[in-house]
Amino acid sequence: MDKVSALKRATLFQSLEKEQLRELALSAHERKLSQNEILFSAGEEAHGLFVIVSGSVRAYRESVDGREQILHVERAGFTIAELIVFDEGTYPATVAAEEDSVLLFVDKQAIRKLCLDYPPFALTALQLMSQRLRRHAELIETLSLREVRQRLAQVLLAEAHRHGKRTPEGIVFARELSNQQLAARIGSVRDVTSRALTRLQQDELIAISDQTITILD
Amino acid sequence: MDKVSALKRATLFQSLEKEQLRELALSAHERKLSQNEILFSAGEEAHGLFVIVSGSVRAYRESVDGREQILHVERAGFTIAELIVFDEGTYPATVAAEEDSVLLFVDKQAIRKLCLDYPPFALTALQLMSQRLRRHAELIETLSLREVRQRLAQVLLAEAHRHGKRTPEGIVFARELSNQQLAARIGSVRDVTSRALTRLQQDELIAISDQTITILD
DNA sequence: ACGCCGCTATGATAAAAGTCATACAGCATG
DNA sequence: CATGCTGTATGACTTTTATCATAGCGGCGT
Numbered sequence: 001m002d003k004v005s006a007l008k009r010a011t012l013f014q015s016l017e018k019e020q021l022r023e024l025a026l027s028a029h030e031r032k033l034s035q036n037e038i039l040f041s042a043g044e045e046a047h048g049l050f051v052i053v054s055g056s057v058r059a060y061r062e063s064v065d066g067r068e069q070i071l072h073v074e075r076a077g078f079t080i081a082e083l084i085v086f087d088e089g090t091y092p093a094t095v096a097a098e099e100d101s102v103l104l105f106v107d108k109q110a111i112r113k114l115c116l117d118y119p120p121f122a123l124t125a126l127q128l129m130s131q132r133l134r135r136h137a138e139l140i141e142t143l144s145l146r147e148v149r150q151r152l153a154q155v156l157l158a159e160a161h162r163h164g165k166r167t168p169e170g171i172v173f174a175r176e177l178s179n180q181q182l183a184a185r186i187g188s189v190r191d192v193t194s195r196a197l198t199r200l201q202q203d204e205l206i207a208i209s210d211q212t213i214t215i216l217d
Numbered sequence: 218m219d220k221v222s223a224l225k226r227a228t229l230f231q232s233l234e235k236e237q238l239r240e241l242a243l244s245a246h247e248r249k250l251s252q253n254e255i256l257f258s259a260g261e262e263a264h265g266l267f268v269i270v271s272g273s274v275r276a277y278r279e280s281v282d283g284r285e286q287i288l289h290v291e292r293a294g295f296t297i298a299e300l301i302v303f304d305e306g307t308y309p310a311t312v313a314a315e316e317d318s319v320l321l322f323v324d325k326q327a328i329r330k331l332c333l334d335y336p337p338f339a340l341t342a343l344q345l346m347s348q349r350l351r352r353h354a355e356l357i358e359t360l361s362l363r364e365v366r367q368r369l370a371q372v373l374l375a376e377a378h379r380h381g382k383r384t385p386e387g388i389v390f391a392r393e394l395s396n397q398q399l400a401a402r403i404g405s406v407r408d409v410t411s412r413a414l415t416r417l418q419q420d421e422l423i424a425i426s427d428q429t430i431t432i433l434d
Numbered sequence: 435a436c437g438c439c440g441c442t443a444t445g446a447t448a449a450a451a452g453t454c455a456t457a458c459a460g461c462a463t464g
Numbered sequence: 465c466a467t468g469c470t471g472t473a474t475g476a477c478t479t480t481t482a483t484c485a486t487a488g489c490g491g492c493g494t
Contacts, residue, residue, distance in 0.1 A: 061354065063362035071354055083347035086340065092354045115340055122339035123303065123332055129346040130300035136353040137278065137288055137309045143360040144404035145280035147480070178441065187361035192481060194443060364450070395471065409451060411473060 003028050006053045006104055012079045012128055013051075015120045024114075028104045033057070033097035039080075041094045046084035048107040052076050055101025059093040060184065068184040072135060073098060082125060085111045098181075143187050151186035152196045156206065160215050170216040175208070220245050223270045223321055229296045229345055230268075232337045241331075245321045250274070250314035256297075258311045263301035265324040269293050272318025276310040277401060285401040289352060290315060299342060302328045315398075360404050368403035369413045373423065377432050387433040392425070 003025035007013050013021065031050070033039060039050065042061060050057075056075040060068045071093050074080050081091055085108040115122040142151050155177075164173035177185075183193040200206045207214040220242035224230050230238065248267070250256060256267065259278060267274075273292040277285045288310050291297050298308055302325040332339040359368050372394075381390035394402075400410040417423045424431040 061358040061362065063358075067362055069358060069361035071357055083350050086343035087347035087351070089347070089351065092351050112340070115343070116336045119333045119336050119339060122336060122343065123329070126303035126332070126339065126342060126346065129343065129350065130304035130306070133300050133346065133350060133353065134304070134306065134309050136350065136357065140288055140353065140356055140360065141278040141280075141286060143357065144286035145278065145284055179443095180441080189482065190442085191444085191483075194441095198443075396473095397471075406452060407472085408453075408474090411471095412451095415473075 001030060001053070001102070003030075003104060007051060007106075009053075009077050010051045010079055011077055012082065012124060013121075015124050016114075016118070020114065020118065024106060024110055027107050027110050031103045031105055033101045033103065035097055035099050037097050039095040039097070039103070040091050042091055044091045046081060046089070046091045046108070048105050049082050049085060049111065050080045050095075051104040051106060052078055052080065053102040053104055056098045057095050057101055057103075058098050058184075059095045061093055067189065069187050070185045071139070072132065073185075079128070082111075082128065084108065148186060148188050148192055149196050149199065151188070152182065152193060153200065153205070155182060155185050156200075156213065156215060159213075164215070167214070169207075170214050172212060172214045175211045175213050218247060218270070218319075220247075220321060224268060224323075226270075226294050227268045227296055228294055229299065229341060230338075232341050233331075233335070237331065237335065241323060241327055244324050244327055248320045248322055250318045250320065252314055252316050254314050256312040256314070256320070257308050259308055261308045263298060263306070263308045263325070265322050266299050266302055266328065267297045267312075268321040268323060269295055269297065270319040270321055273315040274312050274318055274320075275315050275401075276312045278310055284406065286404050287402045288356070289349065290402075296345070299328075299345065301325065365403060365405050365409055366413050366416065368405070369399065369410060370417065370422070372399060372402050373417075373430065373432060376430075381432070384431070386424075387431050389429060389431045392428045392430050 004018070004021045007021050007024055007028065008016075013024070016024075028051075030053075031039070033055070039057065040046070052074055054076050056073055057080060058070050058073045059080060060070045062068045080095055080103075083089075084091060111125075115125065142154060146154075159177070160171040160173050162173075163176075164171040179190045179193045179197065182197075183190050186193065188196075197206075197208070201208060205216060207216060221235070221238045224238050224241055224245065225233075230241070233241075245268075247270075248256070250272070256274065257263070269291055271293050273290055274297060275287050275290045276297060277287045279285045297312055297320075300306075301308060328342075332342065359371060363371075376394070377388040377390050379390075381388040396407045396410045396414065399414075400407050403410065405413075414423075414425070418425060422433060424433060
């Protein structure tokens with residue numbers, strides 16, 4: 001794998017020069033994950049962050065009885081667990097692969113050094129953290145103030161926005177998430193999510209057929 | 218007001234030299250808030266951040282039917298809305314005074330300039346954002362995976378930790394939050410919170426008398 | 435074909451949370 | 465001292481969410 005060009009594709013490293021990327025690549029090492037394989041668990045000691053080269057991963061917390069709440073899902077070009085570089089804490093969430101994925105580990109000291117040596121990089125990091133904070137704020141509002149049906153609708157709209165296509169009937173996209181996965185995003189359980197999906201169809205807000213979802217106007 | 222020493226007391230600015238603080242102070246201006254007065258609302262265009270000089274403020278989101286969910290509460294020495302400096306977005310939450318407060322507004326360009334000119338400052342900012350992210354992750358887990366009673370217990374424990382005193386009976390602290398305020402933190406309503414509090418007393422996990430709460434072992 | 439697995443669907447029921455109505459205590463104010 | 469305001473407490477009820485049980489479908493390997 002060409003580590004330099006893999007790093008270069010990450011948003012976090014966009015402001016860096018070739019030389020800086022080469023330097024980072026020296027200490028970076030590859031990690032492959034099969035679907036649902038766990039990268040690290042919440043509370044584990046953290047020595048660096050991960051760049052997603054391909055695939056996607058989810059960061060989640062779980063309750064004693066096994067329920068999961070996804071905090072965020074990150075795809076190729078993004079990084080995971082950046083915050084542990086800056087506050088010396090443990091990993092704040094468990095991270096697992098949503099699909100088969102390839103990642104690069106980067107030591108936290110290398111990142112700190114970059115911040116000190118090359119301020120534009122720090123600004124990029126701050127920008128990414130800001131976006132993460134905004135999304136978390138959204139999630140908090142959603143979980144606290146909206147009910148399951150609305151939360152589900154929000155996730156579907158986000159999916160539509162991410163990889164849907166406009167058609168005369170509405171926005172169409174391939175269904176990539178099982179009820180279980182949807183449930184973990186909206187903070188509910190499989191059963192309830194299934195019912196909510198059914199009701200959205202009954203109310204003709206969406207149509208599902210053959211792993212394809214259409215969001216009707 | 219001595220703006221320089223007010224700024225100096227803020228965690229965000231701890232790494233700065235006298236000269237840098239003086240520079241910041243030039244553009245900073247004071248804002249006084251009475252209890253519950255709104256500083257800004259979610260979605261408003263943002264030109265800078267605020268340093269809390271005295272008092273405390275809450276950042277919250279609200280639903281169409283007026284329910285509030287507090288994202289975080291900040292006190293003297295901390296800053297609010299730092300993230301708008303780095304991602305050019307609008308204010309992510311509504312902020313209002315929990316008690317009469319004094320704040321200092323600081324223009325976002327001044328902060329960006331500091332990041333570029335003085336990297337240790339950027340690291341401090343990153344550290345603060347990291348801590349904020351961690352707390353948000355906690356809140357998400359709590360809202361999604363725990364029920365009202367547990368969430369209430371968590372807030373009470375946090376309060377105890379913040380300003381409680383160990384006694385033979387348990388940790389004692391002055392009650393500063395009304396049921397309404399507690400409800401806004403745990404993502405519920407006044408009625409339900411009142412009931413949950415009553416049940417915690419019945420189960421002898423806490424004792425309340427005369428605006429004093431004791432957390433029993 | 436058969437069982438097994440993962441996923442979906444749905445009815446019955448229970449538990450949690452929210453809503454509504456009412457009552458009351460403390461307190462400042464005219 | 466009546467009035468209004470804020471906050472608390474609580475019963476009765478509804479809605480939402482979760483749990484449990486059951487059944488079905490399609491793919492896959494033996």
